[in-house]
Amino acid sequence: MNMQDLIKPLIQKNRSKIVLIVLDGIGGLPVNGKTELEAAHTPNLDALAKESACGLHIPVAHGITPGSGPGHLGVFGYDPIESQIGRGVLEALGLGLDVTKADVAARCNFATIENGIITDRRAGRIPTEEGKRLTEKLQKKIGKIDDAEIIFAPGMEYRFTVLMRLPWSLQHDSAMITDTDPQEVGKIPLLPSPISENAEKVSKIAGKLIAKAQEILKDEEKANFILMRGFSGMPRIPSFSEAFGLKSLAIATYPMYRGLAKLVGMDTPAIEGSVEDEISFLKQKYDEYDFFFLHVKKIDSNGEDGNFKGKAERIEEFDGLLPEILRLNPDVLIITGDHSTPCLMKSHSWHPVPTLLKSPYVLGGICNAFSERECVKGELGILPAINLMPLALAHAGRLKKFGA
Amino acid sequence: MNMQDLIKPLIQKNRSKIVLIVLDGIGGLPVNGKTELEAAHTPNLDALAKESACGLHIPVAHGITPGSGPGHLGVFGYDPIESQIGRGVLEALGLGLDVTKADVAARCNFATIENGIITDRRAGRIPTEEGKRLTEKLQKKIGKIDDAEIIFAPGMEYRFTVLMRLPWSLQHDSAMITDTDPQEVGKIPLLPSPISENAEKVSKIAGKLIAKAQEILKDEEKANFILMRGFSGMPRIPSFSEAFGLKSLAIATYPMYRGLAKLVGMDTPAIEGSVEDEISFLKQKYDEYDFFFLHVKKIDSNGEDGNFKGKAERIEEFDGLLPEILRLNPDVLIITGDHSTPCLMKSHSWHPVPTLLKSPYVLGGICNAFSERECVKGELGILPAINLMPLALAHAGRLKKFGA
Numbered sequence: 001m002n003m004q005d006l007i008k009p010l011i012q013k014n015r016s017k018i019v020l021i022v023l024d025g026i027g028g029l030p031v032n033g034k035t036e037l038e039a040a041h042t043p044n045l046d047a048l049a050k051e052s053a054c055g056l057h058i059p060v061a062h063g064i065t066p067g068s069g070p071g072h073l074g075v076f077g078y079d080p081i082e083s084q085i086g087r088g089v090l091e092a093l094g095l096g097l098d099v100t101k102a103d104v105a106a107r108c109n110f111a112t113i114e115n116g117i118i119t120d121r122r123a124g125r126i127p128t129e130e131g132k133r134l135t136e137k138l139q140k141k142i143g144k145i146d147d148a149e150i151i152f153a154p155g156m157e158y159r160f161t162v163l164m165r166l167p168w169s170l171q172h173d174s175a176m177i178t179d180t181d182p183q184e185v186g187k188i189p190l191l192p193s194p195i196s197e198n199a200e201k202v203s204k205i206a207g208k209l210i211a212k213a214q215e216i217l218k219d220e221e222k223a224n225f226i227l228m229r230g231f232s233g234m235p236r237i238p239s240f241s242e243a244f245g246l247k248s249l250a251i252a253t254y255p256m257y258r259g260l261a262k263l264v265g266m267d268t269p270a271i272e273g274s275v276e277d278e279i280s281f282l283k284q285k286y287d288e289y290d291f292f293f294l295h296v297k298k299i300d301s302n303g304e305d306g307n308f309k310g311k312a313e314r315i316e317e318f319d320g321l322l323p324e325i326l327r328l329n330p331d332v333l334i335i336t337g338d339h340s341t342p343c344l345m346k347s348h349s350w351h352p353v354p355t356l357l358k359s360p361y362v363l364g365g366i367c368n369a370f371s372e373r374e375c376v377k378g379e380l381g382i383l384p385a386i387n388l389m390p391l392a393l394a395h396a397g398r399l400k401k402f403g404a
Numbered sequence: 405m406n407m408q409d410l411i412k413p414l415i416q417k418n419r420s421k422i423v424l425i426v427l428d429g430i431g432g433l434p435v436n437g438k439t440e441l442e443a444a445h446t447p448n449l450d451a452l453a454k455e456s457a458c459g460l461h462i463p464v465a466h467g468i469t470p471g472s473g474p475g476h477l478g479v480f481g482y483d484p485i486e487s488q489i490g491r492g493v494l495e496a497l498g499l500g501l502d503v504t505k506a507d508v509a510a511r512c513n514f515a516t517i518e519n520g521i522i523t524d525r526r527a528g529r530i531p532t533e534e535g536k537r538l539t540e541k542l543q544k545k546i547g548k549i550d551d552a553e554i555i556f557a558p559g560m561e562y563r564f565t566v567l568m569r570l571p572w573s574l575q576h577d578s579a580m581i582t583d584t585d586p587q588e589v590g591k592i593p594l595l596p597s598p599i600s601e602n603a604e605k606v607s608k609i610a611g612k613l614i615a616k617a618q619e620i621l622k623d624e625e626k627a628n629f630i631l632m633r634g635f636s637g638m639p640r641i642p643s644f645s646e647a648f649g650l651k652s653l654a655i656a657t658y659p660m661y662r663g664l665a666k667l668v669g670m671d672t673p674a675i676e677g678s679v680e681d682e683i684s685f686l687k688q689k690y691d692e693y694d695f696f697f698l699h700v701k702k703i704d705s706n707g708e709d710g711n712f713k714g715k716a717e718r719i720e721e722f723d724g725l726l727p728e729i730l731r732l733n734p735d736v737l738i739i740t741g742d743h744s745t746p747c748l749m750k751s752h753s754w755h756p757v758p759t760l761l762k763s764p765y766v767l768g769g770i771c772n773a774f775s776e777r778e779c780v781k782g783e784l785g786i787l788p789a790i791n792l793m794p795l796a797l798a799h800a801g802r803l804k805k806f807g808a
Contacts, residue, residue, distance in 0.1 A: 001485050006465060361433060361749065363776050379756075379776070381786035383466060390467030394754045401752055402464055403471035403484070404494045 011245040016331035016396035018291045025300025027340025027353045037371040040312040042319040045370035053362035055380025056352035065350045071338030072260040077389025086232020093259020103163045104175040107230040110158045110223035122158045123223040170233045171198040179229035239265030252295035303341030332395045333358040359395035415649040420735035420800040429704025431744025431757045441775040444716040446723040449774035457766035459784025460756035469754045475742030476664045481793025490636020497663025507567045508579045511634040514562045514627035526562045527627035574637045575602040583633035643669030656699035707745030736799045737762040763799035
């Protein structure tokens with residue numbers, strides 16, 4: 001039985017508050033003997049770790065490096081293997097698009113075609129501004145195909161995203177359509193082709209879209225064709241409110257993370273600014289919700305850049321702001337990450353992620369700091385990310401007894 | 405593959421002895437910095453922990469607070485989620501009834517009905533003595549319905565339990581019958597209704613039983629009707645002997661725990677007395693069995709009452725008796741609980757349960773005491789309760805090699 005089915009009949013509501021802080025990419029590896037968390041001066045996190053339940057979570061499975069999608073789904077309490085997010089949808093969420101249950105999303109490239117043969121899959125890597133001009137041109141001339149609304153959104157350089165919005169909610173397999181990118185130059189582009197019966201309609205719309213785009217782009221020097229891949233609809237998962245009985249708010253400045261939170265039905269107002277601004281927003285909305293997801297991005301960005309000092313500084317910055325969060329005295333406070341991003345590797349990694357759970361109902365007194373090596377000693381042990389949500393609910397008094 | 409299927413072909417018999425001590429509700433949380441186990445003076449348990457394999461078991465799943473049923477099934481090596489025990493059966497076991505595979509059990513209330521409308525779901529909370537008189541009255545007049553023997557057993561106040569004993573073993577879904585209690589006054593009682601085809605027969609018997617009871621109780625002032633819920637049969641699980649090849653004895657003074665042990669096919673003689681008496685009984689029967697489950701109840705009771713000192717004293721009492729058990733020198737001795745009952749919470753909780761396994765084949769030398777925080781360090785780690793039985797068998801030399 002999966003975790004959500006197990007806990008659903010046990011859920012009870014109360015007035016408790018749960019705050020989940022995701023320090024994106026927090027986990028690290030030693031450089032000159034110390035990890036980023038160990039090198040950073042973090043008196044507040046360390047004091048909190050001393051009185052909290054600590055451990056490390058495994059985002060997906062041992063040895064598996066998660067993308068941002070599976071990383072967040074896991075800490076949100078969704079099985080990241082069962083609830084995979086299609087590439088088209090993830091790209092659309094990252095661009096801040098409002099993806100609905102009626103949308104099929106696809107990642108697209110502008111490309112160059114000559115005599116029916118693809119000569120450049122990236123249209124000479126046209127600049128972002130040029131890509132923006134071209135998507136606007138397409139959007140102007142293509143508003144609708146058959147009964148689907150077509151929404152274009154520019155990305156970086158030659159990349160863009162298309163939403164095909166149907167007048168009804170999709171079937172689970174309506175977006176099962178093959179990629180049109182042959183992945184090699186010197187080949188003809190492939191036709192979008194339905195893998196399931198329910199995808200025939202959308203597949204035809206995609207075919208017409210490609211033909212129309214070719215007509216509209218025919219006089220462009222480089223970007224005279226489009227390639228589509230990663231056709232996908234929203235994953236069919238219960239909302240956070242259905243699964244956990246929580247009214248929830250996402251506080252994130254990057255569209256991708258708001259998109260991931262929206263996917264599970266959190267409220268996701270568009271906010272901007274620093275971590276300090278995020279915490280101000282948390283305070284402002286504190287009475288209105290049961291559950292708060294607060295996302296801190298720049299720790300990961302520095303990890304990706306291999307900037308050890310930068311990552312440590314961003315951790316210190318958060319540490320300095322932590323007392324503001326503690327002052328709210330949430331019933332349950334979890335501080336963790338969606339995955340590790342060791343500066344040593346300049347990328348996401350599979351390493352278990354330091355995790356701290358503050359509540360009156362923990363042992364505490366085991367770990368001396370918030371770091372990878374201290375969390376290994378902790379009372380939470382090394383646990384799958386998906387188990388953080390039932391622990392949060394239990395500590396908040398929101399789960400009834402199982403069996404008599 | 406589930407654990408029992410995995411180990412079944414590996415089981416080999418020998419003359420080893422396994423003793424499993426369940427200190428009910430042993431796990432706790434700090435009050436003034438110390439948990440109940442930490443506050444108690446337990447030189448014998450602490451010395452044993454030093455030379456044992458220690459760890460913490462998770463009874464059901466992270467964040468899940470188990471009732472006594474799932475708590476015990478887990479440490480007995482049964483998946484507590486797959487092998488759920490119906491409310492009716494659990495109630496019957498708690499009353500000390502001899503539930504067979506031919507029985508459908510239901511929890512019942514005496515209720516008050518006026519002009520077909522329920523006016524009191526608990527018949528004015530009649531005293532236990534009155535409930536006893538009424539069940540005896542019903543038993544006298546209702547011995548059989550159709551071909552089912554009907555067995556009444558009084559509980560506390562207005563509560564009682566009914567067994568409908570058929571002349572054959574039940575199908576797995578023969579007890580899938582809806583509750584008759586509408587859970588609100590001012591409503592008509594519901595009719596028992598079969599959810600599966602195999603439940604039709606029992607459902608009809610329940611319907612006739614309710615009608616007969618109404619006739620028999622019609623002149624009672626308050627208790628003139630009965631409500632039935634939690635229809636259930638014995639879970640269909642292999643016996644302890646089939647699953648593990650062990651001849652097993654339960655030593656428990658409370659009917660509920662004997663009932664749970666009986667459910668998995670242990671011998672369950674009715675015994676009374678103190679923990680000391682239980683240990684005397686263990687000694688007396690030591691040559692006759694392979695496996696002994698010894699249940700210590702009062703630690704949990706003090707936890708439920710929030711009596712920190714009382715719980716610590718009960719732990720100390722057991723500690724004082726431990727040398728008596730050690731003198732038997734069992735091949736494997738496991739000391740654990742079925743769940744945690746922190747005095748701080750005055751209830752069962754989801755917290756992992758301290759566990760100690762003594763055998764010549766452990767590392768030992770890791771933990772300095774038998775407590776939650778010391779067990780976190782231990783060589784068993786934090787593991788699902790269901791894995792304790794294969795560990796017990798392995799340490800007893802009762803599991804062959806898997807694969808060549």
